[in-house]
């Protein structure tokens with residue numbers, strides 16, 4: 001999780017290799033020339049290693065009707081929701097190196113099946129360092145989450161709007177909802193992730209009223225990518241909110257031919273009116289966004305059903 005420590009470790013390795021090569025440099029002219037070339041390449045490599053920001057990749061997993069978003073920051077992984085069932089594993093296996101099956105943080109936004117149904121399959125196969133939920137236990141699906149104590153993960157229930165709850169260098173998350181036991185969608189844990197060249201807003205199934213509260217909180221900088229709330233339901237993503245955050249790109253995590261008729265046509269219309277390029281998991285399959293140093297996203301998706 002500590003990117004700075006990892007950088008320092010790899011710098012040490014490079015310096016060690018350089019000193020070994022230098023100790024052999026005085027043997028011949030050819031050796032001296034080779035040493036010079038090696039030093040140039042090593043110094044250029046070191047420069048780029050220090051100058052380049054860690055890789056940021058955001059993957060909208062294709063889990064049908066539900067949410068599961070995997071964020072990679074350098075060597076760290078954060079998973080927001082697990083989708084409705086074990087289909088999430090396909091996405092995790094594709095993106096997380098099998099010899100190190102660790103997820104640094106899992107956020108379960110709220111205890112509805114389409115967000116936490118895959119939890120048990122995830123916890124069976126992956127080590128989870130930290131877990132965040134909204135603390136609701138009214139829904140029976142939530143009971144599986146309480147088994148987490150057995151995994152040894154550190155569990156916490158986020159607090160008020162605006163607190164930084166997890167960070168690695170300049171990459172951090174803000175919690176954005178309350179703690180009522182009454183509602184589920186409206187009490188989703190929302191997070192805003194930002195770095196030097198990107199801002200990603202993911203608000204679970206929050207509705208328009210709470211989305212506007214987030215947009216008006218003064219805590220958001222640029223939003224360059226939005227996970228559309230509640231799978232494109234008409235109760236979320238009102239035009240006023242979308243125009244306030246002014247995102248360039250958005251994705252909807254939604255199942256093909258789902259019984260809710262998500263996403264609503266009006267929501268798609270509002271997103272386009274607000275100037276966002278819209279991607280959908282029911283059409284594109286798994287969608288991957290890689291932050292580019294220019295501030296944009298390199299977008300790849302699994303299939304071309306469009």
Ligand SMILES: [Zn+2]
Pocket residue numbers: 066067112114115205230231
């Ligand atoms: Zn949902």
